[in-house]
Amino acid sequence: MVTIADVARHAGVAASTVSYVLSGKRSISTDTRDRVQRSVRALGYRPNASARALASQRSNVLALVIPLRTGMHVPVMMQFAAAVVTTARRFDHDVLLLTADEGPEGLERVAQSSLVDALVVMDVELHDERVPVLRELPMPSVLIGYPADADRLTCIDLDFVAAGAHCVDHLADLGHRSLALLGTPSAVYERQTGFAQRTLTGFVEAADRRGVLGVETPCEHTFDAILGTVEQLLRDHPDITGLVVQNEPIIGPLLDVLRRLGRRVPDDMSLMAICADDVAERQVPQLSSVTIPAERIGEQAVESLITKLEGGGVPELTLLPPKLTARGSTCQAPHGDLTTA
Amino acid sequence: MVTIADVARHAGVAASTVSYVLSGKRSISTDTRDRVQRSVRALGYRPNASARALASQRSNVLALVIPLRTGMHVPVMMQFAAAVVTTARRFDHDVLLLTADEGPEGLERVAQSSLVDALVVMDVELHDERVPVLRELPMPSVLIGYPADADRLTCIDLDFVAAGAHCVDHLADLGHRSLALLGTPSAVYERQTGFAQRTLTGFVEAADRRGVLGVETPCEHTFDAILGTVEQLLRDHPDITGLVVQNEPIIGPLLDVLRRLGRRVPDDMSLMAICADDVAERQVPQLSSVTIPAERIGEQAVESLITKLEGGGVPELTLLPPKLTARGSTCQAPHGDLTTA
């Protein structure tokens, strides 16, 4: 391995001069700079990451904590992780991958051993045991999703309350008077995952505000569960003509179920999804949807983290506004609902 | 931050003694060991990762290079990544996440800066430009999938040739005489991805061997593409009664398509999938399938890497045997095919 001393010797300067050429932290004559840069290239020099981290107290590595749990939708997480890595690279950082099952202890481990400079934590629950740890850690962090108590924390998320509300508004505007939210598996609600809770809140509030019926039910991933849930729903509330689904993996089977139950989409039943655009577009008919901007969230998370690392200030809570795209799965409510509106 | 010197002072020993207690590389009296361990706990000492890496020439970090490309099935990759992280932790290593779009240069960067000790590279193509780089890197690596020239490389993969063959055998055993392989999107074949190619090879060879018709076609992910592909297939080969699908995201829509075309599964059409078990089990009917053992592959990859890091030898190529599970989507061929067998 070629070291900074080799480069210095080759260029006929001191090692510190090489360092300053590389970092730009002191002025260097054009002549010297050129000579050093030529030597760097000639020898194929790469600074040793550990030595650099030890001396500068900066590893240039961010930790990314991903959930590995049941009920999470994987492709969205992956988009997210990819965005984090890509953005981190843009700022000359790398990403260390941690799984949530290491728990709070895992965060302490990587932080206190100075393996990383900062952390991105995904899938934060309303009462997350990692939150107090994060608050005390000697380095910045950013949460995706947000806990009940976000004091002194930086959180970024899609505005799921608004997302839930937008769906209701869209359907209500079309004259639908009875709506249902088909949510995530009940385990997700039980562990008080913020996004699920908040979508529900937005849905219920908007239904109230619009004076329409808004019922909600969790839904597991198996076909039979979906069938059972929908049958039950339509039995209890036969007048439902608008469905909102926040549960990506069931979208395909749900369309089957509706077909099997003799409900055409959108003629007999309008359907809205909260999901990635490509998923919505792949269905038949294409689904009206509120997008989850995974890339944007990941990018924003890293940008905030870098700002904090550089001593800048960032807002405690950043809520990205949801975007609704109407496609072929929603239409005017049948038989004169508009008259009752 | 508390350093090894603090611990040494607290325990009344030399710093080197603390180091030896922690590493176990020299014998230490029980008394001293206990005292040091108490001090470590009392002070909450965590060795500084960079200092350790610098002194020992080992970062205890593995690089994981994941593909971010169209046509890859995401949940399988995620399972895989999770297995890599979990297994790495078992051996006291962490995982640095790289995306494939950094290319060969990215591998050189992390390797030559000593950021990582070893690399796991996923989704290797038959003629992958990263392969020559990997071969020259001053550290061990493991490939998932394998290139045309695997000389001096360590590769791990599911035996996709056998997987393709098993599917044919299973269907042929049931009396089916005309089979089709519904493969990945054509882009995947065009970039010469090993697993797709090899499944195809196994499928074709086995069909030959069994004396049955075996046609193959790529298939894109949109519903219309699936519909078009299957219609075309059944028009060209109306006697097909067995389908093998290696393309997870189309599995759901494919079942719709068959239904729409009036083919009942399995009565009119037997269907086999090469996919994760949970995907197969979620369908109606549940799908006979050959599993992709993502966890096992990830685990095996890290185990091999650790072995190499410790100077041990590992086989150049490890092919995991495929496991076929018959479920409700395959049955005896209709109208007397057995007589023609």
Next chain:
DNA sequence: CCTCCGAGTCGAAGCGCTTCGACTGGGGTA
């Protein structure tokens, strides 16, 4: 003419750890 200043460079002191060689003292061997 002397002083002052800033641009440009160097040397040395760490950063926190591992590891090598050397030292000590007590037990076994001859």
Next chain:
DNA sequence: TACCCCAGTCGAAGCGCTTCGACTCGGAGG
């Protein structure tokens, strides 16, 4: 009794980099 050996410990020398203070030299200011 003299010797050797080994378990147990220490001190010091790095690992490769960053950064601080100090030095030099030429030009500007008085």
